[in-house]
Amino acid sequence: MRHPHFIPAPDLDPDDRPVPQLDHDPVTGLRWSEPTVPEPAFIMLASFIFDACAQATDSCRVEPDGICEHGHPSWLRRLGVI
Numbered sequence: 001m002r003h004p005h006f007i008p009a010p011d012l013d014p015d016d017r018p019v020p021q022l023d024h025d026p027v028t029g030l031r032w033s034e035p036t037v038p039e040p041a042f043i044m045l046a047s048f049i050f051d052a053c054a055q056a057t058d059s060c061r062v063e064p065d066g067i068c069e070h071g072h073p074s075w076l077r078r079l080g081v082i
Ligand SMILES: [Zn+2]
Pocket: 056, 058, 059, 060, 068, 069, 070, 071, 072
């Protein structure tokens, strides 16, 4: 069953899975810390965008395009969605 608030976006096609993970910031070239929590399900990633609040790869709450104080990017950045 689909999430009631799910809004498909052109860049977020579930059929494109698996999404390769980035191990560094493509802008600065700096390496990110390795994730300490499992990759969220696609539906969670979609809700991150919808809620404008995301989970970092160490489970901190960050902006969808943010990096937490420990150097972990949001999963959306890690997966190259943003
Ligand atoms: Zn953190």
